[in-house]
Amino acid sequence: MKLDQDRITARKSWMGLLAKAPAAELSALWGALGTSPTHRVLRAPEIGGVMVRGRAGAIGAAFNLGEMTVTRCSVVLEDGTVGHAYVQGRDKGKATQAALVDALMQTAAAAHVEQVILAPLRKAAAETKAKRAAKAAATKVDFFTMVRGED
Amino acid sequence: MYVAVKGGERAIDNAHAWLAEERRGDTAVADLSVAQIREQLSLAVNRVMAEGSLYDADLAALAIKQSRGDLIEAIFLIRAYRTTLPRFGGSLPVDTEDMACDRRISATFKDAPGGQVLGPTFDYTHRLLDFKLAADGEIGEVPQAPARDTATPHIMSFLDREDLIQPEPAGEATPPDLTRTPLELPADRALRLQALTRGDEGFILGMAYSTQRGYARNHAFVAELRIGTVPVEMEIPELGFSIDIGEINLTECETVNQFQGSKTNPPQFTRGYGLVFGMSERKAISMALVDRALRWKELGEDNVGAPAQDEEFVLYHADNIQATGFLEHIKLPHYVDFQSELELIRKLRREATQMQEAAE
Structure with missing residues (x-):
């Protein structure tokens, strides 16, 4: 059970990373992997919308904020391993690559794929985020109280 | 009342051809790319995404280009595109x-x-036109500071x-x-x-x-x-x-x-x-x-x-x-509608004149 939960947590993490990755970055890293596994397409890349929800007052009842574009794709490898992808945007190539990465991550190739594709994506995402946070931090206000004009 | 009218196809085609030329503007000036709009007119892109109700910056930028910067027209394009998308589902509420x-x-x-x-933020800018932006697009180094990670x-x-x-x-x-x-x-x-x-x-x-x-x-x-x-x-x-x-x-x-x-x-x-x-x-x-x-x-x-x-x-x-949509539809042909109004006002005027003459 614990093992199952760990597997789900790990898969959630890489699928989320792939969903948010810039298409050009994923494509370049996919090229760097050097191999393209034999596979069959279970669900051809399909562009659609997902209704994004918020909460009234940030914590209350859910409401519909608006949609975002998402592309999904499913593939199956020769050994029967199924890979799924739901990625942000309308790039069908990105969705296919993400589904293949998802499949490969469930096979013996996982360590290699992690090293060549996921680790660099994770690093780039963390750097982008850290850079924005550092710029925001530089605009933090330090208040000082003016001396009042009374004795 | 709306009445189907045929004709005008050639005029419409020619109007569209001219629209495309006017959209492009002076060809001696470089063409504006969708990526440039996405990156450099990002607040316009944001507005089109919010009111078009579809989060996709590339599509919003394309819509702005196509609409010649008319944001409501751009929002219209996005709303129309949105209806063609299959709905995969709803998200969990964002945190x-x-x-x-x-x-x-x-x-x-x-x-x-x-x-x-x-x-x-624009908040503390002086709202003075910055003519440097017209001359060059150079930007300085942005200061950074250690961030909290909570x-x-x-x-x-x-x-x-x-x-x-x-x-x-x-x-x-x-x-x-x-x-x-x-x-x-x-x-x-x-x-x-x-x-x-x-x-x-x-x-x-x-x-x-x-x-x-x-x-x-x-x-x-x-x-x-x-x-x-x-x-x-x-x-x-x-x-x-x-x-x-x-x-x-x-x-x-x-x-x-x-x-x-x-x-x-x-x-x-x-x-x-x-x-x-x-x-x-x-x-x-x-x-x-x-x-x-x-x-x-x-x-x-x-x-x-x-x-x-x-x-x-x-x-x-x-x-x-x-x-x-409702406001602008009144510029479309209402010939028959208006014809009946015209008939009516002529009739009323005729009656009014006759009554006046009878009174005299």
């Missing part, structure tokens, strides 16, 4: 507490935990803990969707918030301003305004668990409003809420003020007859695509 904030300010607490972070708590949570602010009731898991079912009144808050967040910025701003000027005044303070990115998570049926499917930039405004208490509620502050796609802080603040004004019934307040309290007036007139 704005987890937002990676570019900006976060409070007008109510100076020493808010997490601090007052200005972000890339989440930024919502200011409201501090008032919440002391029970000084009205609690937010939990609602249905699947909120009503006005893009699927036509808006009917009375609308619950979820529907109102959806209508407001995709409503026209100018209209929502005008309504919000009217409350500040005294039409259903509710003394709003901006408890917190935050802008930044949040992940969007969705349950994936074929997986049996949820994953992040992307991340979006949002502006959130929470207002804290004066409230005297009512027959049913002890004196406590009340809330208004604004949440909008992209960096759209004018819209988010406006939305929060109008949201608060529309809550008069559930908060046991009086209806003072102000426009911003009138759900039908606000919700039925906030959508700029509905409004522009």
